[in-house]
Amino acid sequence: MIITKIEKLDKGKVKVYIDQEFKFCLYEKDLKIHQIKEDAEISEMVYRDIYNNTVLRRAKQKALAVLKFMDRTEAELILKLKQADYTDPIISDVLTYINSYHYIDDERYASSYIRSKKDIKSKRQIYAELVQKGIDKGNIDQAFSEEYDNEESAILRAVAKKSKSVKDMTYEEKTKLIASLYRKGFQLDLIKKIID
Structure with a gap:
């Protein structure tokens, strides 16, 4: 395997291409640690070490940080990892890890x-x-x-938040409430049934 390109990004990050294919991002300090240079050969052992102990470890940490504050869907987590320049094989390994603990x-x-x-x-x-x-x-x-439960009870709850009594509302207030509920996606016939 030959390191064909090292592309500088921001904040000291670089993209590493092996045999013309983007494999992973590293920091410039990682290049020094693993003695990675353009046009140099990289052994399978060094590649596996970087993949498992540096890149995959960081990707797992990134995923856990994303999930720390709120629940996410698998698609949302994949998007966050792609935005962080992780490749599909790395993302797949991260998802295997995350799913093994039922984090998503x-x-x-x-x-x-x-x-x-x-x-x-x-x-x-x-x-x-x-x-x-x-x-x-x-x-x-x-x-x-x-x-x-059903759409009617959802409409009733939404109406209750807006007014104590629909009967005491003016025609204009009812019209505004109907329009508001319709914009939220409720069915017009159900809204009118409850409000009229």
Whole structure:
């Protein structure tokens, strides 16, 4: 294996290409430690050492840091790792590690997301947001069957947050409330049934 290119990035990082293919990012200090230079040969043993003990270790730390403060979907974690210049094989190894500890679970994420949003957003809006986050439609459907009672009760909860009594509202206030609920993705016929 030949180191064909070392491309400088910012903050002392470099991209290392082996046999014309981008393999991983390192810091300039790592180049010195492992004596990596352009057009030099790199042994399989040194490559494996860098991959496992430097790059993969840092990628795992990055993934854990991303997951530390909030739950993420697998797609969101992959995106964060790609933004940090990790290659697909490294990301795959990180996901294997993360999944072995059940740190990410798209079904659990979908259930939790639905529970937290069902009082303020429509089923359609929540569904679209979960799809955008990269969650499989099967997992979303399963989570909805467990967590979402029905659209009517969600509308009632949303109305209760806006007003104590719909009967005491003026025509203009009702119109504004209907428009607000419709923008949130609730079905117009159900809104009118509850508010009129």
